[in-house]
Amino acid sequence: MYKLKLRLTPFFFIGPAVFLLIxxxxxxxxxxxxLGFTDMDLLGLADWSKVQFVGFDHFENIFKDDVFIKSIGNTFFYVLIGVPIVIVLSLAIALLLNYGSNMLFSGFRAVYYMPSITNIVAVAVIWSFLYNQEYGLFNYLISSLGFDKVPWLQDPLMAKFSLLLLAIWKNIGVDMIIFLAALQAIPKMYYEAAEIDGANRWQKLKYITLPSLSYAIFFVSVTKLIGWLQFFEEPFVMTGGGPLDGTVSMALFIYQEGFQESRFGYAGAASFILFIIIIFVTIVQFSFKKREEM
Structure with a gap:
């Protein structure tokens, strides 16, 4: 009986998490x-007998949908630009804040981390006012310097960069904390030995700090890619996918098709495609990591 309890104890700890995951x-x-293989809609929810099997029709038609194709391009635009910038900036800020431990540095840590714990909907609403073309603070400051007003959310390309700016500002804090924790876990004797050998700051950063942060950088890059492939809140609150579908992401497309148009089958097909993309990107990252370790 005692041995049985020992064997079952780990499952009691991981059981709730596994249950929620499943x-x-x-x-x-x-x-x-x-759902992607059916024509499920609101009528189908009320009467399951009216749900019909459509096979691969949704998966074929969705790649002919111009809005979906544009959402894929927009999503990769966010990922390819936003993720590297977030990683580099959060790492740079962590390196700077790691040099000191007094109240000033603690205050800066709180300042950089604060946006990460602020409700994204509230933040997006406030930034929408800041981006207002006629009365926003940003254009007021630009106009006071003698420049023309910027159509922050009115031009498709500019709107994408505007959403990126908000998302980058919002995401830096969490990654900064992860990098700070990893930096403080590096044994000081490595740096002491390097100083005895005459290494300068750049050499210590290149040969000690960055290699020691490889797993932290890998973890942040994986989680950021997964998170940004599901880019949703910023375009949903600030632009609704506009103008001219210039900011619609795959996650927002799924929401619009499923909960606004009530095309649950079509949205299910799109969500599964997004899932496949996330799995593929994650596998590629792990394969590159394994090659580096070999």
């Missing part, structure tokens, strides 16, 4: 895949 992550994946 109920809210794994099962919905299979449900969305199943």
């Amino acid at each position: 109920v809210f992550s794994i099962i919905p994946i299979f449900i969305s895949l199943g």
